Amino acid sequence: MSDLLKSLQEAILTIDEETALKVTQELLDSGMxxxxxxxxxxxxxxxxxxxxxxxxxxxxxxxxxxAGIFERCSAIVEPALMAxxxxxxxxxxxxxxxxxxxxxxxxxxxxxxxxxxxxxxxxxxxxVxxxxxxxxxxxxxxxxxxxxxxxxxxxxxxxNVIKALEEAGLRSAVKVMVGGAPVTQEWADRIGADGYAxxxxxxxxxxxxxxxxxx
Amino acid sequence: xxxxxxxIRSLPRTLQADALTPAALEAVHAQTLTVLEExxxxxxxxxxxxxxxxxxxxxxxxxxxxxxxxxxxxxxxERSPRTYVLAARVPEFDLAIDGQHSYLxxxxxAAEILDHETGERRPxxxxxxxxxxxxxxxxxxxGILWQPMSARDMPRKSQSLxxxxxxxxxxxxxxxxxxxxxPEVARGVVEIARVxxxxxxxxxxxxxxxxxxxxxxxxxxxxxxxxxAQVYAEAGVPCGFVVMPISCATGPATAAGTxxxxxxxxxxxxxxxxxxxPGAATFYGCCATVxxxxxxxxxxxxxxxxxxxxxxxxxxRNYGVPSSIGTFATGSKIPDWQAGVENGLxxxxxxxxxxxxxxxAGLLFGARVYSLAEMVLDAEIFNLLHYLTDKSxxxxxxxxxxxxxxxxxxxxxxxxKHTLQNMRQQWMPKLFDRLSWExxxxxxxxxxxxxxxxxxxxxxxxxxxxxxxxxxEDEILRIIDAFERGDGGNEDE
Numbered sequence: 001m002s003d004l005l006k007s008l009q010e011a012i013l014t015i016d017e018e019t020a021l022k023v024t025q026e027l028l029d030s031g032m033x034x035x036x037x038x039x040x041x042x043x044x045x046x047x048x049x050x051x052x053x054x055x056x057x058x059x060x061x062x063x064x065x066x067a068g069i070f071e072r073c074s075a076i077v078e079p080a081l082m083a084x085x086x087x088x089x090x091x092x093x094x095x096x097x098x099x100x101x102x103x104x105x106x107x108x109x110x111x112x113x114x115x116x117x118x119x120x121x122x123x124x125x126x127x128v129x130x131x132x133x134x135x136x137x138x139x140x141x142x143x144x145x146x147x148x149x150x151x152x153x154x155x156x157x158x159x160n161v162i163k164a165l166e167e168a169g170l171r172s173a174v175k176v177m178v179g180g181a182p183v184t185q186e187w188a189d190r191i192g193a194d195g196y197a198x199x200x201x202x203x204x205x206x207x208x209x210x211x212x213x214x215x
Numbered sequence: 216x217x218x219x220x221x222x223i224r225s226l227p228r229t230l231q232a233d234a235l236t237p238a239a240l241e242a243v244h245a246q247t248l249t250v251l252e253e254x255x256x257x258x259x260x261x262x263x264x265x266x267x268x269x270x271x272x273x274x275x276x277x278x279x280x281x282x283x284x285x286x287x288x289x290x291x292x293e294r295s296p297r298t299y300v301l302a303a304r305v306p307e308f309d310l311a312i313d314g315q316h317s318y319l320x321x322x323x324x325a326a327e328i329l330d331h332e333t334g335e336r337r338p339x340x341x342x343x344x345x346x347x348x349x350x351x352x353x354x355x356x357x358g359i360l361w362q363p364m365s366a367r368d369m370p371r372k373s374q375s376l377x378x379x380x381x382x383x384x385x386x387x388x389x390x391x392x393x394x395x396x397x398p399e400v401a402r403g404v405v406e407i408a409r410v411x412x413x414x415x416x417x418x419x420x421x422x423x424x425x426x427x428x429x430x431x432x433x434x435x436x437x438x439x440x441x442x443x444a445q446v447y448a449e450a451g452v453p454c455g456f457v458v459m460p461i462s463c464a465t466g467p468a469t470a471a472g473t474x475x476x477x478x479x480x481x482x483x484x485x486x487x488x489x490x491x492x493p494g495a496a497t498f499y500g501c502c503a504t505v506x507x508x509x510x511x512x513x514x515x516x517x518x519x520x521x522x523x524x525x526x527x528x529x530x531x532r533n534y535g536v537p538s539s540i541g542t543f544a545t546g547s548k549i550p551d552w553q554a555g556v557e558n559g560l561x562x563x564x565x566x567x568x569x570x571x572x573x574x575x576a577g578l579l580f581g582a583r584v585y586s587l588a589e590m591v592l593d594a595e596i597f598n599l600l601h602y603l604t605d606k607s608x609x610x611x612x613x614x615x616x617x618x619x620x621x622x623x624x625x626x627x628x629x630x631x632k633h634t635l636q637n638m639r640q641q642w643m644p645k646l647f648d649r650l651s652w653e654x655x656x657x658x659x660x661x662x663x664x665x666x667x668x669x670x671x672x673x674x675x676x677x678x679x680x681x682x683x684x685x686x687x688e689d690e691i692l693r694i695i696d697a698f699e700r701g702d703g704g705n706e707d708e
Contacts, residue, residue, distance in 0.1 A: 015635050061638055065630035105627055199651045 004030070005041045008073075012045035015065045017072070024073045034080040042073050043118055050116035053201070060109055060200070067112030090120045091211040092142040096133055097126035098157035103150035106180060109200045110146060117204055119144075119211065130157070130164045137170050143211045146203070147193075149180040158183075159191040175210040179203055223308055223358045223388070224597070225316035226604045232567040234525035240533060243471070243526070247478040248285045250434075255282035256483040259438030263487070270490040281483070288482050291489035297535045299453060299496045301359065302421035304411060305387030305681050309421075310358050312498075312537045312571055318358035319597045321351050322544055322575030323393055325364040325585035329549070331668045336584060339364035343585075345381040347577070350587055350671060352386035353678035356576075356594035356601070360390045363577055364585040376403050376695045379424075383411050384688060387681040392426035392447075393457075397439040401426070401446035403698045408452065410690045411683065419451030426452060427500055427539070430480040432460035441487050448488055448495035455539055456484030457500025461513050464506040470519040474526050477503050485536065498572070499534065501527035502541025504581075515546040515581035516557030521564040528568035540570035543593045544578040550589050550664045554579070562596045566604060573597075588667035591674070595646045602642040645670060 004027050011020035027037045049066050052058040095111045097104045104126035111121045122140055124132060137145065145165075147158045158178045165171040177195040178188050188196035195210050197203035235243065255273070258264050258281045268274035273282040301310040310318050328339040344366050351357040362378045369377040375395040382390045395404045404424065412418040426447045428440040447454040458480045460466030466473035481499050488495050503523040507514045514520070524540050531538035542565040547553035565573045576597070577590030602608055612618075618633040628634045646666050648655060655661075661669075 015630075015632075059638060061629050061631075061634045065635055068630050105629060108627075108629070198653045202651070202653065 001040060002027075002032075005032075005037070008037070008041040009045040009048065012042060012066050012069050012073070013049060015062060015069065017069045020069050020073055021076065024076045028077060028080060034077040034084070037077050038074070038081065042070050042077075046070055046116045047118065050113075053113075053116065063116060064109055064112045067115045070115055090118055091144070092120045092122065092140055093144040093146060093207060093211070094122045094124060094133065094136050094140060094142045095146040095148070096124035096128040097148045097150075098154055098161065099127060099129050100157060101149050101151055101154035102126050103180075104148070106150065106200070107146070107148035110148070110179065110197075110203045113200045113204045114146075114207055117208055119207065130161050133161055134164055134168050134170070137165070137174055138168075142174060144175045144177060144207055146177045146179065146207070149178070149183065151180075152182045155180070155182060155187065158193070162192055175213070177203065177206060177210065222355060223310065223318070224355045224601050225310070225318050225358065226566055226597070226601055227606070228315050228317070228569055229604045229606050230567055231569050232525070233529050234522055234568065235529055240529065243475055243478060243530065244533075246475045247482065248288065250475060250479040251283040251288060251483060252285060253282065254434065254479075255280045256430075256480065257281075257435040258441065258487070259436060260442055263436075263441050267487060267490060283483060283486055287490075288486050291482075291486035292534050292536065294489040294493050295485060295497050295534075295536050296494065297537070299537075300421075301389045301391075301425055301453065302423050303387060303389040304383065304423050304683075306421075308358070308388045310389055314532075314537070314569075314571065317566060317570050317573055319356055319542075319573050319594070320359035320361050320391060320539075320575035321347065321357055321363045321590060322541075322578045322582065323361040323363045323585075325578060325583055326367065327584045328364055329579060329584050329586040329588075331587045331671050338367045339585060340368040341366035341377050341381050342368075344378055345385045346675065347585065347587060347590065348382050348385035349678060349680050350590060350674055351576075352388060352680045353674045354591065354594045356597040357590075358388065359572060359574070360386055360388055361575055362392070362394050363575075363590075365394070370699055373403070373695050373699045375400050376407060376698055379404055379407055380688075380691050380695060383407070383691065384683060385680045390424045392424060393429075395426060396428060396437075396443055398442040398446045401443040403694065405446060405450040405452060406694050407691050409450075410694065411687055415450065422452050422496075424452055425454065425496075427455040427457045427498070428484060430456065430458045430460075430484065432458060432465035432480065433476055434480060434483075436484065436487070441484070441491075444484070444488050445491045448492035448497075453496035453498065454488065455498030455500045455537075456481050456488075457502060457539060457541075459502045459504075459541075462503070462505040462519060463508065464511070466503065470505070470522050471526075473503050473505075473519075474523055474530075477501050477523070477527060478530055482534075498537040498539050499527070499531035500539035500541075500572075500574075502544075502574070503527070504541075513546075513581045515544050516553070516561065517546075521560060524561065524564045524570070525568040528565065528570045531571075532569055537571040538569075539572035539574055540565050540568065542570065542573035543576055543596070544582050545589075546581045548580050548584070550579070550586065550592050550667060551662075554589065554592070555663065558593055558596055562593075562600050566600050587671045588664050591667045591670050592646060592663055595644065599642065599644070608640055608642075 008023040097107045114121050149155045175194040178193045185196045195206040197206045264274050271287050298313045328343045347363050366377045408424045409418045428444045444454045458477045462473040505514045505519045528538045543558040545554040545557040576593035
């Protein structure tokens, strides 16, 4: 592996955003394939962070920060990547905090941790209307949707999204996960979700299980 | 050589509270002097009575009652050093007794052990003691080793020496003798300590052991106790006095009354020692508690204990003598809610009171049963208190308003640079359960005892104590053998 690629990994792992962005640009300018930068540099760093997480060595703030840097490095390589027709696609996931709910911290953590296992995560944000989620599913064709709700008053929106997917004829094409403090396995079963997790690490495990089944 | 020897953790004296108002402190002191002057203390040894009479005490030899004038007490307190070093076989484990730090001792001396493998409660052995010492050696929270339990499988005559052997062989930390209570055994202890220290001058220069003697409450020092203290002090071994009265049984019914009696007993011991060996390093020890009114047993762990801990440590501070304060030692039978409440509050009380030594970790059932699991749980409480008293962890950075501004209303600190730089300062418990409900269920819903047992196993499976120098162990065993055959512990050695 090139020294530059190694220093990109190191910069992401040590949460040194400035260096990470600079090295990504340098790698691209040096003529390296964008896939290699993405896979051997950025994604490998997040996978390493995931391994550290499993050993109890990494903490949530690091995972979230590293995922943020990953996102901004992606923006640099993306144009070059899009220009190539034969690019390899990884499993896509959409995540969103449902309509009426502004609590997105848990969803952000789950999104960050999903990236550490190699999922391509599209974060639609918070207070996301159901129609916007349906549009994104049509456009991105993800294998998985993760719906977060922190309030008992917004939990029913998770059910509304599932109903809307059925009405749009998209339900069988995508797995739906739900989460958030008041959400339980019982609630997930009742509204017909495919998966539930009580915390971010567990959410990643369930997400992998669901995307592999869907593969 | 100190393989895997984490340095000892002490609590800096950054928080302090007084249980007694200045007027209450003065009243306790005045009533104590009245007790010492008018009631006096029973002293078992006739020669000791005569020595105290020569030094100004009023002695009735027919009843062996010694009454101390106030001036004699005050002179003794002036002679007692405020600071000294409790050295250790491994010099990195030396403890500065300087009025600025609190250290944790493993407590004693239980007669039984709660076996962490079988869950069985059974008489303790030399092997159990050795294992407890090895565990204590691995825990940075533990600074001092009492004999946590008796080596009941050893000959009674030499039991204390076997206990000391197990301690030296399994830890490099400072040892404090609590079971050597006659001058003969004290001489055997000193002989062994000299071998380990490298001679009598080496032991005097670096006392790798200390000791204490107990009163027989109310107001008695049995024949041999003060004599043993003299043996230690003459060898340069610090020797304190630790009292253990039980309110309503061997102490007055009120906690304040028991405080006055405790104070009198401790001051009598310190005064006798300073008469015999002026300037000897000593300490002020109190493990007072109350009697449970229905079982008749020592309660260990109620609010009276907390008051007695804080008040006794305050008196010691006021007298300028280092303190050793009974801390932890729950009355509960297993490491449970009661143990957590009692020991959490007890640890906090000793910290606030400014105890120099906190004895100690690992006892259950009012000091009658020893538990290795409880030792690591008490160490965890000490660790929490260490974090609380370590002001550097709680200091305010000048730029915090900027940090708050950069995140702003409605933002989050999760991936903020300041979080990433500072999050590892957060206290990380080893034994508090912070699992998610689901993870906790799938781990089998472990309670504190299970978590602690696991840590005990893990530490014991890896920790190797620093070995004794070549030939030292043989020499210790030779001394014990001679002692058992009746050749040891003689005055002319």
